[in-house]
Amino acid sequence: GLTKSVFRNATGMPDPQQRVTARELALLADHIIKTYPELYKIFGQREFTWNKIRQQNRNPLLTMDIGADGLKTGNIDEAGFGLVGSAVQNGQRLIVVVNGLKTGRDRATEARKLLEWGFRAFERRQLFAAGETVGEASVYGGEKGRVALRSKNAVSLLLPRGSSERLAARIIYRGPLAVPVQEGAEVARLVVTRGDIKTLDIPLYAAESVQAGTLQSRALDALLEATTGWVRKALSRS
Structure with a gap:
C-alpha cells in the first residue's frame, strides 16, 4: 500500500496535509497499468476532441519515440514541474517519476534521461x-x-x-x-x-x-x- 502518502483531495491541488513520495507515485502508476489496462490506454492518446474543443496530451514523452505510453504531468508552485511516465522497449516496461523541476523543458529532459539510462543499465531476469x-x-x-x-x-x-x-x-x-x-x-x-x-x-x-x-x-x-x-x-x- 501507499503507507507514506496522505491524500486530501482527488485533484492533486495543494493542501497543507497532503503528502506523497516519488516511490509511491511509481507504485500507484504500476497498479493502474496492471489493474486497468483498458483504461490505461487513455493516457497514451495524443489528443481528443470534446464538445468541439481539441485537447492535446501534455505528456512530452509521448512525442519522443522512446516507447512512452503514459501517464501524467503536474505543476504547482509548491512542487514545481513534475511527471509520472512509463515506457516500453523490447517488452520491458519502466516507470519514471520526477518532480521539483523549474520548467516544463527541464521536466521533459530529465524524465527522458532517466528512462534511456534505465533501459541501457538494467535487464529483467526471470526467476520462475x-x-x-x-x-x-x-x-x-x-x-x-x-x-x-x-x-x-x-x-x-x-x-x-x-x-x-x-x-x-x-x-x-x-x-x-x-x-x-x-x-x-x-x-x-x-x-x-x-x-x-x-x-x-x-x-x-x-x-x-x-x-x-x-x-x-x-x-x-x-x-x-x-x-x-x-x-x-x-x-x-x-
Whole structure:
C-alpha cells in the first residue's frame, strides 16, 4: 500500500496535509497499468476532441519515440514541474517519476534521461515461469504434509545489466497451514533481497487443495507441533 502518502483531495491541488513520495507515485502508476489496462490506454492518446474543443496530451514523452505510453504531468508552485511516465522497449516496461523541476523543458529532459539510462543499465531476469512451483509450505492435520506454492504470474526482477550479485529469497507464511487448504488461496509471500535491499515481495498461492487427513495422521501432527512449539519457546528464551 501507499503507507507514506496522505491524500486530501482527488485533484492533486495543494493542501497543507497532503503528502506523497516519488516511490509511491511509481507504485500507484504500476497498479493502474496492471489493474486497468483498458483504461490505461487513455493516457497514451495524443489528443481528443470534446464538445468541439481539441485537447492535446501534455505528456512530452509521448512525442519522443522512446516507447512512452503514459501517464501524467503536474505543476504547482509548491512542487514545481513534475511527471509520472512509463515506457516500453523490447517488452520491458519502466516507470519514471520526477518532480521539483523549474520548467516544463527541464521536466521533459530529465524524465527522458532517466528512462534511456534505465533501459541501457538494467535487464529483467526471470526467476520462475508462470505456474512453476516456487516452494512448499507445511500443512497441519492434512492428508498431505506439504503443499506446493505458486505465483499467478511469471516471477522476474529488474537488475543491473551484467550483475553477478547474489540474491536471497525467502518464503514467509504463518504455519503450519491449517486444513482445509483451498487451491488458489493466498497462503504465503515470496520476498527477494539484494544485499540489504528488498527487491521483490509478492503473494504465493496454494497449487492444490489439501483436505483433512486421517485421525492417526492428525494425532501425529498434533504431537509434532506440540514438540516443535516447545522447542521454539525454549530457543526464544535462550
